[in-house]
Amino acid sequence: MKKTPALSDPQEATCSDHGRPLELFCDSCDTLICISCSVHSHKHHEYDLVTEIYSKHCQKLRECLSPVEAKKDVLKKVLSALTEKEGEIRERGEGVLEEIHEMVEEMVGVLRQSERKLTEQARKVIDDKLNVLSEQVKSAETSLRLLEDVGDYVEQSLKTGSPQQVLGSKKQMMEHMSEVTAGINVEELHPKEKADFVLSKNIKSLHDIGDIISGNIGLQQCRVKKIDRITPADRTRSLSISIEAPNSSILSVPLSSIRCSLFGKGDQPIHTTVTTTSTDPGVYRIQCDNSTRGVHIVKVQVYGVQLKNISLVVPFNPCLNNIIPVHTVTKLNHPWGVAISDDDVIITENCGNCVTILDREGQKVKSLGGKGKNGNIKFSSPSGIAITSDKFVLVSDESHKIQKISMDGSRKVSVGKKGSGPLQFNVPDGIAISPLSGQIFIADSNNHRIQVLNPDLTFSHLFGSEGSASGQFQHPRDIAIDSQGLVYVTDYGNHRIQKFSPDGKCLRLFGTKGSFNGQLQYPLCITIDTVATGLVYIGEYGNNRISVFTNEGVFINIIGGRGSNIDQFNYPYGLTFDKNGFLYVCDNCNKRLVIY
Numbered sequence: 315m316k317k318t319p320a321l322s323d324p325q326e327a328t329c330s331d332h333g334r335p336l337e338l339f340c341d342s343c344d345t346l347i348c349i350s351c352s353v354h355s356h357k358h359h360e361y362d363l364v365t366e367i368y369s370k371h372c373q374k375l376r377e378c379l380s381p382v383e384a385k386k387d388v389l390k391k392v393l394s395a396l397t398e399k400e401g402e403i404r405e406r407g408e409g410v411l412e413e414i415h416e417m418v419e420e421m422v423g424v425l426r427q428s429e430r431k432l433t434e435q436a437r438k439v440i441d442d443k444l445n446v447l448s449e450q451v452k453s454a455e456t457s458l459r460l461l462e463d464v465g466d467y468v469e470q471s472l473k474t475g476s477p478q479q480v481l482g483s484k485k486q487m488m489e490h491m492s493e494v495t496a497g498i499n500v501e502e503l504h505p506k507e508k509a510d511f512v513l514s515k516n517i518k519s520l521h522d523i524g525d526i527i528s529g530n531i532g533l534q535q536c537r538v539k540k541i542d543r544i545t546p547a548d549r550t551r552s553l554s555i556s557i558e559a560p561n562s563s564i565l566s567v568p569l570s571s572i573r574c575s576l577f578g579k580g581d582q583p584i585h586t587t588v589t590t591t592s593t594d595p596g597v598y599r600i601q602c603d604n605s606t607r608g609v610h611i612v613k614v615q616v617y618g619v620q621l622k623n624i625s626l627v628v629p630f631n632p633c634l635n636n637i638i639p640v641h642t643v644t645k646l647n648h649p650w651g652v653a654i655s656d657d658d659v660i661i662t663e664n665c666g667n668c669v670t671i672l673d674r675e676g677q678k679v680k681s682l683g684g685k686g687k688n689g690n691i692k693f694s695s696p697s698g699i700a701i702t703s704d705k706f707v708l709v710s711d712e713s714h715k716i717q718k719i720s721m722d723g724s725r726k727v728s729v730g731k732k733g734s735g736p737l738q739f740n741v742p743d744g745i746a747i748s749p750l751s752g753q754i755f756i757a758d759s760n761n762h763r764i765q766v767l768n769p770d771l772t773f774s775h776l777f778g779s780e781g782s783a784s785g786q787f788q789h790p791r792d793i794a795i796d797s798q799g800l801v802y803v804t805d806y807g808n809h810r811i812q813k814f815s816p817d818g819k820c821l822r823l824f825g826t827k828g829s830f831n832g833q834l835q836y837p838l839c840i841t842i843d844t845v846a847t848g849l850v851y852i853g854e855y856g857n858n859r860i861s862v863f864t865n866e867g868v869f870i871n872i873i874g875g876r877g878s879n880i881d882q883f884n885y886p887y888g889l890t891f892d893k894n895g896f897l898y899v900c901d902n903c904n905k906r907l908v909i910y
Contacts, residue, residue, distance in 0.1 A: 777818025
């Protein structure tokens with residue numbers, strides 16, 4: 315902002331160049347001059363005597379004052395408004411601060427009230443339990459005094475009495491001791507009360523921040539909840555649980571009061587360690603040995619009370635070392651793809667040109683197809699298989715089509731023919747169904763792309779093309795979809811896995827050609843353990859093994875190697891998990907289905 319210019323001193327109104335009075339004013343230069351200046355430097359300018367021109371310029375200055383005065387008036391009003399608003403803000407601010415204080419005081423009052431309520435509950439439970447124990451203590455002390463009196467009397471008789479006196483009163487003393495001893499039931503004097511009262515925490519409402527739960531009945535109404543997946547580590551596996559009261563509030567109990575056991579098929583419990591942290595009160599970490607696998611039941615006791623509905627199926631799957639099959643189905647004609655329904659295991663027998671349904675014990679229920687001899691169903695080297703939410707079976711085969719069939723063997727619909735357009739295929743292979751949208755993703759192998767169909771088998775979209783760049787394929791063979799709807803594809807000829815969004819945007823690549831850990835060689839099949847660990851399992855044609863990765867592509871371990879032993883494979887072509895965490899492997903050239 316410019317400052318107002320200072321007025322010249324009248325005593326100094328002389329020309330600095332000529333020393334003469336500044337009697338003239340040059341309009342052209344808007345400055346005071348002397349007579350000499352008018353002759354020399356202002357010769358052809360417009361100028362006049364100061365006394366003559368002064369009034370005119372004063373009028374001009376007054377005219378210029380009008381907007382200044384107007385602006386002054388506006389600014390005065392603005393300042394008044396600012397002052398008024400400042401007052402309103404301060405007043406409102408004081409009101410808000412008072413409201414905050416009142417609210418906090420009210421909250422503190424409610425919390426104090428809750429504290430009093432909980433304290434009263436806790437003291438009542440404590441007093442009731444102590445009163446029971448006090449009565450037991452009195453009974454125990456009375457009984458102890460009776461026994462001491464009897465004992466003292468007998469001891470004193472033996473010390474001071476003569477043999478005749480002792481023998482004479484022997485029968486009486488023995489009867490008295492027997493009578494006193496028989497009248498005391500030690501079992502009834504054992505503590506009837508336990509320190510089995512806990513605080514359930516419920517911070518959802520200030521008016522009810524928790525409750526005291528006491529006694530067997532109260533604890534038996536609580537339940538255990540598994541709150542995360544099984545986490546594999548180097549030597550242990552662990553899961554987190556919480557203990558919930560009937561009102562869904564969380565129990566926070568001392569670690570020493572918890573006993574947790576894992577039960578598998580045997581009667582002997584598996585050793586577990588229970589830990590907790592100060593950062594997650596009410597959350598307990600259950601750890602067990604890493605070799606634990608299969609279906610297990612978690613049983614939890616608090617203060618010796620077994621909690622309500624505490625049997626949780628915890629799948630510990632065979633993602634790491636020293637796995638042994640729990641079951642093997644042999645004499646299959648080159649099994650290729652496998653899918654699990656509620657009660658059945660369904661596989662494609664590639665060289666048998668059929669779809670075979672097995673029960674969970676591995677016994678054959680029926681075969682569909684088989685050289686066209688089963689109704690109107692006919693397959694030509696069936697490969698990929700998936701089960702829809704309404705329990706129909708989708709099968710791909712080398713006749714370049716997708717067939718939808720029912721469990722009883724009738725064909726509902728068939729789509730596709732050889733070609734490269736929508737709803738055309740060139741040797742379709744793996745099939746996967748999104749758990750979120752129900753859309754069907756098909757590895758269109760020789761078209762080097764993924765084709766996506768709607769649940770009614772109409773065309774939705776496709777992605778991918780031939781090549782080795784991100785998002786391109788060399789004969790994609792199989793697909794798996796995780797619980798978030800992300801799509802994993804075995805890029806067979808590029809020896810890698812590609813991870814996509816449902817619309818086909820490539821998110822991640824992992825794997826390079828080779829036989830070392832973390833490398834892949836012609837990956838054929840893929841599945842994801844969505845029940846337990848979220849790990850990705852990949853069957854390799856070139857290495858005859860299953861490689862295990864995290865969903866971000868971090869290598870975990872390998873299973874198997876080429877051979878025919880129970881821990882080896884000869885071209886693993888199909889993989890899937892059931893809801894209990896068991897891994898099913900189509901061991902193609904060993905002509906068997908292996909369950910781990």
